[in-house]
Amino acid sequence: MTGGALLSVERLTKRFGGLTAVEDLALDLFPGEILALIGPNGAGKTTTFNLIAGVLRPSAGSITLGDVRIDGLPVHRIAALGLMRTFQHNMPFAGMSLTDNILVGSHTRCDGSLIDILIGRRRYRDEEAAARRRAADLIAFVGLQEQVGRDVSTLSFGEGRLLELARALAGEPRVILLDEPAAGLTPSETARLSDVIRAVAARGIAVLLIEHDMHFLLPLAHRVVVMNFGHKIAEDAPDEVVRDPNVIEAYLGGVAPRSGHA
Amino acid sequence: MADLFELAVSATASGCIYALVALAYLLILRPTSVINFAVGEWAATGAFIGVAVLTPLAWPRLEGPYWLALLAVLVILGALGWLVEVLTVRPLIRPGISITSPILCLLGMLVIFRESLTILFGADPLPSPPPFGFKRVAFGPFAGASQQFLIIGVTLSLFAVVWLFFERTVWGRAFEAVALNRRAAALMGINLRRVTAFAFAAGAMVAGLAGLLMSPLTSAHYMMGLPLAIQGFTALVIGGVGRVEGALLGGLVLAVVEQFGARYLPIPSGLTLGFPFVLLIAFLFLRPSGLIAPREAR
Amino acid sequence: MRGAGSVLTWLAAIVVASTLAFMLGGYATDVYRKMLIWVALALSYNFLFGIAGQIAFSHFAFAGVGAYGVVILAHKIGLPFVMAFALAMTLCAVLAFIVALPSTRLEGFYLALATLAFSQLVLVVISEGGELTGGTGGIANYRLPSVFGHAIRGPWYTVVLVLLVALTLWVLRRLDVSTFGRACRAVRDNPDAAAAMGVGVARTKVLAYTLTSTLAGLAGIAYAYVDNVVNPPVFGLENIFLLLFMIIVGGSGSHIGAIVGAVFLYLAPFVLEPIVGHGFLVVFGVLVVLTILFQPSGLAGLLGRLSGRRTA
Numbered sequence A: 001m002t003g004g005a006l007l008s009v010e011r012l013t014k015r016f017g018g019l020t021a022v023e024d025l026a027l028d029l030f031p032g033e034i035l036a037l038i039g040p041n042g043a044g045k046t047t048t049f050n051l052i053a054g055v056l057r058p059s060a061g062s063i064t065l066g067d068v069r070i071d072g073l074p075v076h077r078i079a080a081l082g083l084m085r086t087f088q089h090n091m092p093f094a095g096m097s098l099t100d101n102i103l104v105g106s107h108t109r110c111d112g113s114l115i116d117i118l119i120g121r122r123r124y125r126d127e128e129a130a131a132r133r134r135a136a137d138l139i140a141f142v143g144l145q146e147q148v149g150r151d152v153s154t155l156s157f158g159e160g161r162l163l164e165l166a167r168a169l170a171g172e173p174r175v176i177l178l179d180e181p182a183a184g185l186t187p188s189e190t191a192r193l194s195d196v197i198r199a200v201a202a203r204g205i206a207v208l209l210i211e212h213d214m215h216f217l218l219p220l221a222h223r224v225v226v227m228n229f230g231h232k233i234a235e236d237a238p239d240e241v242v243r244d245p246n247v248i249e250a251y252l253g254g255v256a257p258r259s260g261h262a
Numbered sequence B: 001m002a003d004l005f006e007l008a009v010s011a012t013a014s015g016c017i018y019a020l021v022a023l024a025y026l027l028i029l030r031p032t033s034v035i036n037f038a039v040g041e042w043a044a045t046g047a048f049i050g051v052a053v054l055t056p057l058a059w060p061r062l063e064g065p066y067w068l069a070l071l072a073v074l075v076i077l078g079a080l081g082w083l084v085e086v087l088t089v090r091p092l093i094r095p096g097i098s099i100t101s102p103i104l105c106l107l108g109m110l111v112i113f114r115e116s117l118t119i120l121f122g123a124d125p126l127p128s129p130p131p132f133g134f135k136r137v138a139f140g141p142f143a144g145a146s147q148q149f150l151i152i153g154v155t156l157s158l159f160a161v162v163w164l165f166f167e168r169t170v171w172g173r174a175f176e177a178v179a180l181n182r183r184a185a186a187l188m189g190i191n192l193r194r195v196t197a198f199a200f201a202a203g204a205m206v207a208g209l210a211g212l213l214m215s216p217l218t219s220a221h222y223m224m225g226l227p228l229a230i231q232g233f234t235a236l237v238i239g240g241v242g243r244v245e246g247a248l249l250g251g252l253v254l255a256v257v258e259q260f261g262a263r264y265l266p267i268p269s270g271l272t273l274g275f276p277f278v279l280l281i282a283f284l285f286l287r288p289s290g291l292i293a294p295r296e297a298r
Numbered sequence C: 001m002r003g004a005g006s007v008l009t010w011l012a013a014i015v016v017a018s019t020l021a022f023m024l025g026g027y028a029t030d031v032y033r034k035m036l037i038w039v040a041l042a043l044s045y046n047f048l049f050g051i052a053g054q055i056a057f058s059h060f061a062f063a064g065v066g067a068y069g070v071v072i073l074a075h076k077i078g079l080p081f082v083m084a085f086a087l088a089m090t091l092c093a094v095l096a097f098i099v100a101l102p103s104t105r106l107e108g109f110y111l112a113l114a115t116l117a118f119s120q121l122v123l124v125v126i127s128e129g130g131e132l133t134g135g136t137g138g139i140a141n142y143r144l145p146s147v148f149g150h151a152i153r154g155p156w157y158t159v160v161l162v163l164l165v166a167l168t169l170w171v172l173r174r175l176d177v178s179t180f181g182r183a184c185r186a187v188r189d190n191p192d193a194a195a196a197m198g199v200g201v202a203r204t205k206v207l208a209y210t211l212t213s214t215l216a217g218l219a220g221i222a223y224a225y226v227d228n229v230v231n232p233p234v235f236g237l238e239n240i241f242l243l244l245f246m247i248i249v250g251g252s253g254s255h256i257g258a259i260v261g262a263v264f265l266y267l268a269p270f271v272l273e274p275i276v277g278h279g280f281l282v283v284f285g286v287l288v289v290l291t292i293l294f295q296p297s298g299l300a301g302l303l304g305r306l307s308g309r310r311t312a
Helices: A045-053 A075-080 A098-105 A114-119 A122-142 A157-169 A187-202 A245-253 B002-032 B039-054 B066-092 B100-121 B146-168 B170-180 B182-187 B192-218 B222-239 B244-264 B269-286 C002-023 C027-051 C059-076 C081-103 C109-127 C155-176 C179-189 C191-196 C201-224 C237-250 C255-294 C298-306
Strands: A007-016 A019-029 A034-038 A060-065 A083-085 A175-179 A206-210 A223-228 A231-236 B136-139 B142-145
Touching (some): A019 A231, A034 A187, A045 A175, A045 A206, A075 A083, A075 C191, A083 A157, A098 A122, A098 A157, A098 C179, A157 A175, A157 A187, A187 A206, A231 A245, B002 B039, B002 B142, B002 B170, B002 B192, B002 B244, B039 B192, B066 C255, B100 B222, B100 C255, B136 B146, B146 B170, B146 B244, B170 B192, B182 B192, B192 B222, B222 B269, B222 C109, B244 B269, B269 C109, C002 C027, C027 C155, C027 C179, C027 C201, C027 C237, C059 C109, C059 C201, C081 C201, C109 C237, C155 C255, C179 C191, C179 C201, C191 C201, C255 C298
Parallel strands (some): A034 A206, A083 A175, A175 A206
Antiparallel strands (some): A007 A019, A007 A060, B136 B142
């Protein structure tokens, strides 16, 4: 639809039985952009996320990444096409080292066959070496150098969140989806996370995030899409959106746009 | 024709035993999600307790009355089930610990139970006397051993009681609530520990009863547990893990297929041993919800 | 360089383990050979259970398919040994793949039950196979034919078993530290997150199951020429429990743990049986329960802690 969009969502609809969670949603996401998806609880944000990531199958509409239709593809195929995500509740691989956790994110970038691995084929060895270098860079990028030797299940919530981000970045995504990245973080962790997300966008990666914390979101996002009852009710720059009467009304019934921590 | 009716009685009795073992699984599986493979050994334990109380064959050479054997089975198995839960399952059912830990732990318990039985009672099969003797009984065309009719009667009554318990009592509701959602049930003020401990105790009692009931037909033997555990689980999968009625139906279907298949299908008798496994595989792959679907559609 | 050092370590271990074969004799040789088979099986089972997180009860069934396969093809049908060997391995791989496709979709312990049913069916088939499988008595009175003109006899066959263990360990370690091993562990720890990172969960599970079951088949083929007898009970349920216990006690997910657990539980009865008779199985049960409750990383974790290092 719009020229240059990396991720393009059109007429996206999801029904659960008689309930319509998302209806006729359109979204465009551009390289290097930070787009925030906000709305009261039950507005359909998480459903939208799950539709884009492939966890749910849309009832109607299309999702295009680059020039590939991704709606209906399994989760791991979508990831391989360059769309990675973090989870609202950290989901580290608890039995693996921190570096290995990040290397899993590189899975689609060094996918040698079992034979390639066993005979040590050159191409696989190079990919593996590149993945290890990238993992080391990412650990430094998100600032987890001190934590490398630690059991990942002992990481603080904020450190776990940075690990999730590094893991998703290891797949060299074109689009990254962040599900409430600031939820549960301390103010200093939130500030650090903002810096990291800006740096991610500066690399040309498109960032789509769901967020409640307006203090975190307003200075960070380039554009905000507001949802309510499954519909998009506003789309604008952050400081415009908070003055939009539709948005204020949507939040007055439930929760006003919070200016504190979730 | 007489042959057919006799086979029907025999299959129903075996099916009832499978159903009881399936019920033992179900009572534990519903509130805890734990598949307790040791139920077969609990049934074997019930059988051996029966022999110990009723006959002079094994210590304590009591030759006691049947009601005492029944009481001993229920009390001892109830206590063992509760103890197993407290010692090996309770510490392992926590968020963050995979549900396979208690299941594997119970596999360890399985071996402990079985080998302890071998040490206590030896490796030879011990016959167990039926409470109503060896005489044959006939109801119309249906003829069989008195023990087979006892098994059928006790099983049907027990299933009726358990069904009423789940459908009609507050405790049964609490059980179901825990089965559906442990966290929500805890928030509602249901004591999870007590429900879980009760589930294990009740499951062990039902398994022990199954062992006591079947022992006059098969003798008590230390190797009886594992086949029973497999057959009981197969019955559960056939009937569906969601409902009490499923355990009964699954047990009957399994026994009918086994016994009628062995009698009437034109294949070598040895291969009929494979029937339960074919059924188990078929249901796991093709109809994992079993014949009776759970009430709450997911 | 590290590479040269590790080659030397491998060579040294193989030489030491092989030398042992020439120093032992009679009954000790038999014990040693069977221990090596157990170690090979434990290594591949550890990859399946400890690393890929699949509780499957079919490992001995595939060992049985390999053992019976090679014996029937080479000695009943009379194919050249190398061809019989290749066909038996192929049979294991294909069968494992066919079993894995539907089974690995089952969650948690349901996989265990489906594979348990499968292995019981294999047992029924080999017990009822009549002339071809020798029924419950199995097949005996055959000998390992000459391979490319070499007759492998006596301690040299033990060396073959040492090489079997070395090959199994080499393959599994190499895969473990690769993108495949990480995918297996990720699927074990959190399949949803693994999929979100681009790991094909179903593909990874099927590959892990097929690979380890084929390695079990290879160990089964080697076992067929230890006693020159194959019969059904060896491939039954009892041994799969023991194998599982070896992995749990040794420390699941660790190659060292699999080796230590297999050696420990295989040799323990020789010490325990004179003292407690058959009671040693109770001791095993208690050991498993205690390990799960108090030392989930098993003997490998204990060794790691004692030597002050993280476990391999």
